[in-house]
Amino acid sequence: MYNMSLPEQRSAKGCRLSWRHEPLHADDPVTAWQSLLHNRGLNESDPFFSPRLSDLPDPFLMTDMDKAASRVADAVENGEAIHIFGDFDADGVNGTAILVEALHSTGAEVTFSIPHRADEGHGIGVEPVRAAVEAGCKLGLSVDTGTTCFDACSAAHELGFDLIVSDHHLPESELPAAFALLNPARADCGFADRQLCGTGVAFFLLMAVWKVLGDRGNRPAFDLRQLLDRVAVATVADVMDLVGANRILVYHGLQRLNNEPSVGMRALIAVAKVKKEISVETIGFYLAPRINAAGRLQHGEAAMRLLSTRDEDEAARLASELDETNKQRRLVEAEAFKQAELILGDSRTLALYDQRWHAGVVGLVAGRLARKHGRPAAVGFVTPEGAVRVSLRGRPGFHIGELLNGCSEHLEGFGGHAGAGGGTIKAGQWDRFCETFAQVVADQAEHASDFLSHNIDGVLSLGALHSALADRLARFEPIGKGNPACSWLIRDLHIADRRNLKGGVVRLKLTDGSHWIDGIVFGANGMSDAIEPGLTVSVIGQLQKDEWRGNGAVQFVIEDLITS
Template sequence: MLEPRRNFLDVSQSVLGRAWVDRLDIAGSRLATAIAQRTGISDIVARILAGRGVELDSAEAYLEPTIRNLMPDPSTLTAMDDLASRLAQAVADNESIALFGDYDVDGASSCALMVRYLAHFGLTPQVHIPDRIFEGYGPNIAAMDKLIDAGATLIITLDCGTTSDGPIAHARNRGVDVLVIDHHLSDHDLPPATALVNPNRPDDISGLGYLCAAGVTFMVLVAVNRALRQRGDTGLPDLLRFLDIVALGTVCDVVPLVGLNRAFVIRGLEVARRGDNRGMSALALASRVSGPLNPYHLGFLIGPRINAGGRIGNAALGTQLLSLDDEHQALVIAAKLDELNTERQRIEVEAVEEATAVAAAEIGSGEGPPVLVLASANWHPGVVGLIAARLKERFDRPAFAIALHPDGTGTGSGRSMPGVDLGRAVIEAVETGLIPKGGGHAMAAGVTLRPGDLGPFRSFIADQLGKSVATARAASALKVDAALTARGATIDLLHKIEKAGPFGSGNPNPVFAFPAHRARFPQIVGKGGHVSFTLTSEDGARLKAIAFRAANTPLGDILMRDNEQPLHFAGTLNIDHYQGREQPQFRLSDIARPAR
């Protein structure tokens, strides 16, 4: 029988309506004590490890992950040997190779990895990144014909292709081999590719389904290096220098930062900080990154700028930028992506305001639907994923945002919450003929709708996911790792906590509760309606703090109004770099009033 966790600080209902619970039960607390005693790490870091499922015997290795220890033999992936052999042959024979990628960061990263790998052998592949609006996701016959007519004898699809039966069959009928490198959930009927490597294909038992496409691509390159070595080739590329690109794709595709992914990001950030990739360095400069590159910079500053090209501009810019070595060209493309990102932000703000108002009206004073499925002719197709993410965040449930076209069709994106498999539900909708096209993975999915599909799709998704959403929301209590004070939140502590990272999907950022503190000097800052304030403790210690997108929300209203009243604050900590100095910063997640 599972032991119930106690409410942290006796908070049963916060301002956001959540209970706060201790992330560790009694057994977990004992494990944390044992980890601290064996490894010599601080009690707080030991609690963080125990709260993320790290066992006593693996704690030391967890703190120092390596690619060598965590990456299995690539041949454990179904069809890997066939794919690696065919690609090695193409490299050895100097074939004309074409790449077909996706328009998001993972797609750009995967293509850039392959471009850089092939460049080592003097090969310059054709690269096609589809236009999000006019072509949509995945291979299409017209694009495949264009690549073949330009001389391609081998086409490699990256971060796409698993559900592209028609275009791949067409290419094969024209005598061209097609290799698929992907990670998206698949139907049982796979396309007639020459070889298809996807850890989420039904017959793959590698256990690597948590990898993004860039991670799968890296494993492919390891296998190709081995195949070339077996042919007697020498002077093969050092793949570890590509890990910065793998880290970028891994963070931005929001795959779980566990196991091999965690090692990819830690070691990839070490490579990125050397500045060898001109494109990534140029984007960091354009993004006004301060301090050493970290997962936040990849996911919230660099990634969105690459995505901006695919959302509202030239989808190929991201791949071009990550692939080139010319510093001047890199700065020019980075500046263009920064400009596109500014425009994307403007479009997003307007669309999110409309979507939020519609969702609030639909939910009203009741529970509302388990999954929000909203559509509008006013939304740019390039920002529907961002709209869905904001709706999910604001209303605590999965959400789809669908851009309607003049002909009545729609293209949309969905974002989910832990415990709700959105991609599987979308694939079932396609398999039943309810919608013509769709796919994705547990946390994100894309759909294409015909005229008249919206209502039936909305009902289908509600029926399919209603129970899992209810279960997930009931379990969405805020899990707190430890209590701190403003004085105790030091830079030294944060550096120790970083050893348990990187944090993100699957390895949640530690949440700390600050009991009986006050919010002083609140002010609304930035275009996104953030609220900055100073968190102060009873002994007068101060901590810089911010609540993102909190203006005109329950949290923001309390910060602006009740700044003299002691409250319990919960959130995460990060290191803020400013003018060469480091200081701790608190990011607010929730507020609770102390029990009387």
């Protein structure tokens, strides 16, 4: 009989191990795979492993879609000018790009506007609405914004301007006076399990418009599948759950990125020097940061133009500009982080601001501080009006949204969820905010470790680590939030050799006395002392093909470990 209990000892990262599903133990790859399928409620021929676009939900199941799609179709057929209200992050600019490109293909006159992060912030302003009306537009479409833009929607209504909001952010108890409000998060909607990003909502709007135009005998020749590369990038960049409709969209978007990317995406891939197959990880580490860099330091318009252009020379120029902006962003972020560390000194309260810091990097700095110190951080910048606006980032076990609620008496406006949030400090309330912030963090810290856990799919012996199992595990791609990689525990391995590679990567030779496996650690911080030759450890991580060695070789990517 196998010992199905997991170690009670905390891991090197302070986590307790828990079963993701039923206990699973396997000495061979066949048992490992079949047991995993059983635990996940899947079989070899399950549609989960072959996502089809035909399985996407009917867009007309989204509340207000009939009204919205018909209005857009009318505008296309009547030659009305259409204005797109976008946003400056990767979701907002990709969504703006697909609406502009698709609607342009119909012959429609389309303009767009994207707010400046520091000067205007998120949302649709009243002035951009007035400007669109003055320019002769009668129809406006938002993407990734608008659900809480009451003033803009009211102004549009008064001006006789039909404003269709397409968004995914949580609405308030009352909804704005938009012509139509497409948002799966509405209480009376729930489309696609409320999992779509803003670009995803915009894509379903285009599907519906194409259907309406087709029913009228005017279906555009433009193939909407050309847009899936940008839908995938936006979905991953906005850290949406990769299940249901999102899994289908990202699966096919990745195929498009690897085989037929748009002109702008192809140029971005080139400047990012991506040589391997594009995956969710590639999007997160190489593509999304470059797209976001424009909105962080300059203006999101450059990214939007790259993502919608069909001119290869323009794409190459814009991609190069974004690459340089991203390099600048890294420098600005690194300098702000260095300054923050000096200001904090030995303080355990990670709350600070500085007039030198750029609005586009304070959230990134807060994230770095939180990761380094293991507790929430609040980092602020000073607005042109002299107010302090903070971005908060947390760590597992803490809840930023609840933390902000605890500090609400010192905030003029705020919002957030478990991992991130932000708000504006009331005038003269900074010191009191810091005191309350420190107390709420301390209160959450008392129970934070209770929530630190690592879900294990199974316990494997080294004999189960076969290339055939690695191939089958790859069928779970695209891997990401909501569809995590399979995580395995391998007990009591002897470290026979260690090699330190570039970039903080460590490669290990591990054995159980009968079998051998290569282990690889990306960023060994917190584990370095525990992976010295001669020690015995239980390792937690993922089985993958070793593409560098090839010939069917596999490696175990170590994410955490328990010392013996």
